[in-house]
Amino acid sequence: MSSLILQGVSYHYSAMQVLHNLDLTVGKDEIVCLLGASGCGKTTTLKAIAGLIETNQGSIFIDGKLVSDEQSFVSPEHRNIGMMFQDYALFPHLTVADNIAFGLNKTNKEQKRARVDEMLKLVHLTGCAKRFPHQLSGGQQQRVAIARALAYKPSLLLLDEPFSNIDTQVRFELIADIRRIIKTQQVSAVFVTHSKEEAFAFSDTLAIMHRGKIAQQGSPEALFAMPKSKEVAEFLGQGIYLDAQALTATEYNTAFGVVKSQVAHTHKTKNGQLYIRPHQIELACKNCDENSQAITILSRRFIGSAYVYSVVIAEQEIEVAAQYGQSFEKNEQVIIKIKPHTVNFFES
Numbered sequence: 001m002s003s004l005i006l007q008g009v010s011y012h013y014s015a016m017q018v019l020h021n022l023d024l025t026v027g028k029d030e031i032v033c034l035l036g037a038s039g040c041g042k043t044t045t046l047k048a049i050a051g052l053i054e055t056n057q058g059s060i061f062i063d064g065k066l067v068s069d070e071q072s073f074v075s076p077e078h079r080n081i082g083m084m085f086q087d088y089a090l091f092p093h094l095t096v097a098d099n100i101a102f103g104l105n106k107t108n109k110e111q112k113r114a115r116v117d118e119m120l121k122l123v124h125l126t127g128c129a130k131r132f133p134h135q136l137s138g139g140q141q142q143r144v145a146i147a148r149a150l151a152y153k154p155s156l157l158l159l160d161e162p163f164s165n166i167d168t169q170v171r172f173e174l175i176a177d178i179r180r181i182i183k184t185q186q187v188s189a190v191f192v193t194h195s196k197e198e199a200f201a202f203s204d205t206l207a208i209m210h211r212g213k214i215a216q217q218g219s220p221e222a223l224f225a226m227p228k229s230k231e232v233a234e235f236l237g238q239g240i241y242l243d244a245q246a247l248t249a250t251e252y253n254t255a256f257g258v259v260k261s262q263v264a265h266t267h268k269t270k271n272g273q274l275y276i277r278p279h280q281i282e283l284a285c286k287n288c289d290e291n292s293q294a295i296t297i298l299s300r301r302f303i304g305s306a307y308v309y310s311v312v313i314a315e316q317e318i319e320v321a322a323q324y325g326q327s328f329e330k331n332e333q334v335i336i337k338i339k340p341h342t343v344n345f346f347e348s
């Protein structure tokens with residue numbers, strides 16, 4: 001059974017429509033990341049799931065139980081949700097242990113202490129029980145926040161940019177640690193970020209949001225290799241578009257030669273555009289193939305192990321790394337070859 005289902009959810013702030021008929025599914029023990037540009041409606045979606053706003057349309061189910069539709073609304077405290085919002089600070093006047101115990105009012109004193117100890121151990125803060133939040137680092141405070149959110153065994157955890165205030169040096173360590181904690185507690189989670197790197201590191205599944213809708217949901221690998229729309233392709237990584245004609249299920253004619261796909265596609269129309277990412281482009285010396293269209297190296301920069309070259313291909317500027325051991329000069333004429341890959345072809 002899915003832990004969370006949103007069906008056709010819509011929401012507007014006054015006259016501004018923010019969520020448009022949004023569908024989202026989170027499986028049992030799955031961590032789904034809502035990833036999208038600023039303002040696309042990620043936080044509003046979390047608020048709708050938490051019950052902090054009442055949606056105008058659509059249904060929300062948590063663990064199979066209807067919590068919101070046009071006729072019914074279950075209040076936030078009855079949804080069994082743990083939250084770690086960006087501005088969901090710890091109580092400064094309470095110790096670490098008391099912060100974690102805060103949501104455990106219904107259990108007796110002994111059970112409460114045992115659960116707090118268990119959570120402190122889980123987040124590796126056993127020695128910090130009596131400290132106050134200001135005596136902890138940012139990363140430690142977020143560990144307390146996750147311990148507090150998980151202490152009362154929620155069915156679903158909502159995390160809104162919990163890592164954005166953490167130093168980049170320790171951020172990815174903390175991400176791995178909090179992922180491990182969530183996995184050991186077997187809780188489903190929805191995580192909001194606008195960072196692809198955080199999303200890849202933290203989640204099982206990505207749900208790319210665009211203008212108040214889920215544009216595509218799937219594993220990071222599937223979305224990266226087979227985006228269904230230009231928005232998803234562009235969001236997951238920089239690239240260029242090349243006009244192309246599908247010759248066969250695996251071959252596309254472009255101004256830079258025939259591009260081969262490693263998987264077969266079916267096409268409704270032959271004309272369209274290929275989305276090509278930098279790592280799929282190879283630079284070669286001009287006399288390697290006199291018949292190919294030449295381009296000019298605009299600039300180059302050294303990145304330690306190789307050079308990265310700035311070039312213009314089909315009127316779009318892009319940076320391309322050269323093969324190991326190869327180097328070109330500024331203003332040199334080169335040709336490009338597109339390596340065979342899982343082609344992304346968008347029909348016109």
Ligand SMILES: Nc1ncnc2c1ncn2[C@@H]1O[C@H](COP(=O)(O)OP(=O)(O)OP(=O)(O)O)[C@@H](O)[C@H]1O
Nearest residue numbers: 013016018036037038039040041042043044045194
């Ligand atoms: N309380 C509010 N009243 C009016 N408009 C709002 C309110 N909260 C958010 N909005 C607007 O709704 C849209 C979606 O906001 P939301 O916070 O959900 O986006 P987001 O994807 O989480 O953005 P970010 O990544 O910047 O946090 C934005 O255009 C925002 O300005």
